[in-house]
Amino acid sequence: MLIGNGWDLHKHSALKPMYLAGLEFDEEGFEGYSDGDIILHALCDALLGSVGKKDLGHYFPSKQPTEKGIRSTVMLEKVLEIIDYDKLKVRNVDITVISQRISISEKRENLEESISKLLNIEDSKVNIKGKTADFLGLIGDKKASASLVTILLENA
Incomplete structure (x- = not known):
């Protein structure tokens, strides 16, 4: 298990x-060198970490002009490819979005479906939860949002 x-x-x-999760929503987005998709960025880091690779910034440095505006689906x-995904099998993806601004309950089904399609897995293997920061810090002040992802894989 990984x-x-x-x-x-x-x-x-x-x-x-x-x-979010590769889908575009008609809401205020995120600052960032890429499209700022907090779910896919956290998912990429979880995938890289599961096989002992370096973090996302190593492979997509923000100082590279070719990476400016890159879609997170491309990342x-x-x-x-980097992790030889075709040799792995996803058991579970657990995602938590922490935001005072984004309502996950309204988007959950579409987000889970998008992740399952991007990873070519069953919808039942993807879980997305929304939490708030109880009005504390940058997230609580609605200035930022975050995502946490844990992924469980095994060799195929």
Whole structure:
């Protein structure tokens, strides 16, 4: 069994659309060199960590002009190649979005379906939860949102 853990946080920005799990929402997005998808960034780090690879920033440095504005779905595709994903089997993906601003309950089904399609797994293997920060810190002040991802894999 292989276990990976990933985390990401971005400040909100009215200048960009919101991307979560590869889907675009008509809400205020996130600052970032890429599209700022906090779910996919945390998922990429969890996948990389599960096989002992370096973090996402190592493979997609924000100082590279070619990476500016990159979609996180493209990053995920490259990460799946890096970790030899076709030789692995996902048992479970557990995702927590921490935000005072984003309502996960309204988006949960679409987000879980998107993750299952991106990873080519059954919907039942993906779980997404929403939490708040009880109005504490940057997240509680609605200035930022974060995502935590834990993934359990095994060799295929």
